[in-house]
Amino acid sequence: MIRLMMIGDVFGRAGRRALKDNIPGLVRDEQIDLVLANGENAAGGNGMTRENAREIFAAGVDVITMGNHVWNKKEIINYIDKEKRIVRPYNYPPGTPGTGFGLFKTKNNDMVGVVNLSGRVFMPELDCPFRCADQVIPILREETPVILMDFHAEATSEKAAMAYYLDGRLSAVCGTHTHVQTADERILEGGTAFITDVGMTGPRDSVIGVKKELVVHKFLTQMPQKFEAANGLYQFNAVIIDVQRDTGQAVAIKRIQNYE
Amino acid sequence: MIRLMMIGDVFGRAGRRALKDNIPGLVRDEQIDLVLANGENAAGGNGMTRENAREIFAAGVDVITMGNHVWNKKEIINYIDKEKRIVRPYNYPPGTPGTGFGLFKTKNNDMVGVVNLSGRVFMPELDCPFRCADQVIPILREETPVILMDFHAEATSEKAAMAYYLDGRLSAVCGTHTHVQTADERILEGGTAFITDVGMTGPRDSVIGVKKELVVHKFLTQMPQKFEAANGLYQFNAVIIDVQRDTGQAVAIKRIQNYE
Amino acid sequence: MIRLMMIGDVFGRAGRRALKDNIPGLVRDEQIDLVLANGENAAGGNGMTRENAREIFAAGVDVITMGNHVWNKKEIINYIDKEKRIVRPYNYPPGTPGTGFGLFKTKNNDMVGVVNLSGRVFMPELDCPFRCADQVIPILREETPVILMDFHAEATSEKAAMAYYLDGRLSAVCGTHTHVQTADERILEGGTAFITDVGMTGPRDSVIGVKKELVVHKFLTQMPQKFEAANGLYQFNAVIIDVQRDTGQAVAIKRIQNYE
Amino acid sequence: MIRLMMIGDVFGRAGRRALKDNIPGLVRDEQIDLVLANGENAAGGNGMTRENAREIFAAGVDVITMGNHVWNKKEIINYIDKEKRIVRPYNYPPGTPGTGFGLFKTKNNDMVGVVNLSGRVFMPELDCPFRCADQVIPILREETPVILMDFHAEATSEKAAMAYYLDGRLSAVCGTHTHVQTADERILEGGTAFITDVGMTGPRDSVIGVKKELVVHKFLTQMPQKFEAANGLYQFNAVIIDVQRDTGQAVAIKRIQNYE
Ligand SMILES: [Fe+2]
Ligand SMILES: [Fe+2]
Ligand SMILES: [Fe+2]
Ligand SMILES: [Fe+2]
Ligand SMILES: [Fe+2]
Ligand SMILES: [Fe+2]
Ligand SMILES: [Fe+2]
Numbered sequence A, B, C, D: 001m002i003r004l005m006m007i008g009d010v011f012g013r014a015g016r017r018a019l020k021d022n023i024p025g026l027v028r029d030e031q032i033d034l035v036l037a038n039g040e041n042a043a044g045g046n047g048m049t050r051e052n053a054r055e056i057f058a059a060g061v062d063v064i065t066m067g068n069h070v071w072n073k074k075e076i077i078n079y080i081d082k083e084k085r086i087v088r089p090y091n092y093p094p095g096t097p098g099t100g101f102g103l104f105k106t107k108n109n110d111m112v113g114v115v116n117l118s119g120r121v122f123m124p125e126l127d128c129p130f131r132c133a134d135q136v137i138p139i140l141r142e143e144t145p146v147i148l149m150d151f152h153a154e155a156t157s158e159k160a161a162m163a164y165y166l167d168g169r170l171s172a173v174c175g176t177h178t179h180v181q182t183a184d185e186r187i188l189e190g191g192t193a194f195i196t197d198v199g200m201t202g203p204r205d206s207v208i209g210v211k212k213e214l215v216v217h218k219f220l221t222q223m224p225q226k227f228e229a230a231n232g233l234y235q236f237n238a239v240i241i242d243v244q245r246d247t248g249q250a251v252a253i254k255r256i257q258n259y260e
């Protein structure tokens, strides 16, 4: 069995602290083989600096996936091509810096495929994530049947459709982007683990990571509002997924919510 | 203490069956004082017929709230004004059939205020739900501090902002619309219970209620696709909230997921 | 010189009548070599039946282009593959019925390439129209430098960006979809004729073709509203473009607005 | 007769230069009584500084209307309440800085009412512009029947619906926001002048004012792109409307397109 942990969008300073506080214990106690985290909000809510990425890897993350905020810190364009442990949504146009999938070795030398895709409903205009999945999964399956997708999308329908579409072809479809963990984790008929959203790892007393009074003010006034990451205690949101080494089928998915 | 149960979007035949199977036992075992359900998808996914409403009330629901699908079955325009137990989003323009809030008596003769509002992010262009809440809540509070809002919205940020904005002014903000239950139920500092989404009561093996192959086909082809409610076993999604009779403050919120 | 006429979205009965009344005279007086019309609203506003297509061809249209309403009349799926004179947006997924570009002969046996693409801003989630143009134009240019694109899009920025992106690679970029003719027709530096929107050929006293009181009611009430084509007198909106036979460069573009 | 000139969105340096070059001659030759201009893009595309406003007034503009970019230069919050000649969209929430309508005297001491509203289709979530118009127009009509609306909106349907809804109640509905002048100026049955979009006064060789290569790059890459105002020669887009002093009915509307 291979045990994967996927951590929901890491948001700002509180999110990064949550990684340091939680990953070592979980890896040890839960015997996790590979740790993934969505890093699109690592830099105070928007994007991820090189320094953020270093901090996240140092905290025990093996692979960082991204989302619609991937380019918010422009410096990522300079380092993403060199850092193969960062995977950005595959469905950006060809020629986009970085890569959309990768193969990663666990501590026990097992190979795990990782894909990142962005949804298109209420999201940027990218290539069709369903057809992109059709392209990428066979490439990864040549190396390993153990494959996890971070599907970064807004609409619950698009996420569920993706999971059903791919059921049996990969180990897990983990939704991200809404910053709220859903209570619908399950193993689909074909053996694919699915959760609509893993949630957020960041400041708890916030509106999806942002200082709540700023978001409320924005809704009340409809005027432009600079958002800032909230301070204070963190929440750590993740899922742990058990996958059969030889078939790539998931046999268990468990939600994690830790609090400071 | 007053115990309220809010049931997530009732979807089609399976959803209506779930109500009959689950409400009586829950009301008895959990000692529930008032049962609310979102009915916007009662008629096979779109809208609610008069017959659907009768069936839902007969199953033990005391108040039906609605959402963006409220007008999909046109006949509702004919009966919504006579049926005071149906509450549609308040932020439709003045003159819209039906009403957006109401006062309802529990079995023990306690008064409970109910408001329904629709979000505006990725949703129809209605009046500002925040300012509408500011209007309605004082009216209800003249009668009772025990007030529950069904905030029918897509974006997690809009739902959380609403809950924080109203914290301490009403008993509960229950999100609906995404059809996926979230795992973030909690009592905010001011005593307002909050969950981003209560989830869906309808066919489990589906994409948010719809036959999954139809939704997948729609995403793959981008061609118009008539959606049909899925068949098969149901899920029942709800929350149970305990509210202090005299202060209106919530002291507990518990998620319910029952399966056929 | 080759003279092309592109007619804006043909809307309902009034639009079809406008074709019969206007095309013969214009073809004769203006010496037009090829007549194109956008037919996505031919059937009372939504889609195009086989009978509509026959009527449009009989009125003197040589090529029908389409848009986001292409599939509204489902019967088109049955006849679009047999009728090579219908060109639907190319950027639907591979496998979609119909074709997205074609080569057509003028009365003088000159070859004209036609491409239809849909924008993505405020529109359905299709493949990137810019990259699709990069694919199609070279294919057509192997046969002829005289190429006209119907770019069916909402946002003025996307239409202008497309025209500048393709300037010098094809003869004309004609915007459609908004149903309002723009006054910005011009020849770009590289020799490509451009207009943001050709306009609508349909009922004049209407809101973009629809009975105006229905549209106003929809905006006022935010309730679902069945739209119907307006009656009454028509407007005929088109552009006439002169293209050099050997270079494919446009030398003139002229707007046409005829009224009943 | 009162002659009004409404100038389309003034974009950046080229737009401001166009005002200085064109207004004096037009006012003199066309005998214009009141000059209005949309200023939301005056500051290099985004918002309007105090200095921009001074420059625009000095160029001969009597009233500046705004749009969705009104708040992009934050300093406007400080000066908009003192400068009554700036009118921002009325349908922002109560309490928003500035005002949404005003009464202005022409050179001959005639009173002209001006309203600014923002559409809601593909635009920010503001109050219903139709119901806001119902509120404002009677207030202005108590002083004068000569009333011009700048309806800043994206969708052609929303603009046309507004014009038909208000036909006979005000002198003119001038659409702005798309930056492309439409060729549909006309007087409606009830005597209201209407044009879907007045167009843009700014750099001609651009994508709606922005350096075209930046916009093309944005569409091709879907990566964030800082937009900059284009340089070079300007275009000046406006309409001139003749209104009967005593009835407020428009009798003529004429489009203006001047080029450097
Ligand atoms: Fe995120
Ligand atoms: Fe995101
Ligand atoms: Fe629903
Ligand atoms: Fe809904
Ligand atoms: Fe159309
Ligand atoms: Fe269209
Ligand atoms: Fe503008």
Ligand SMILES: [Fe+2]
Pocket: D040, D067, D068, D069, D152, D176, D177, D178
């Ligand atoms: Fe604008």
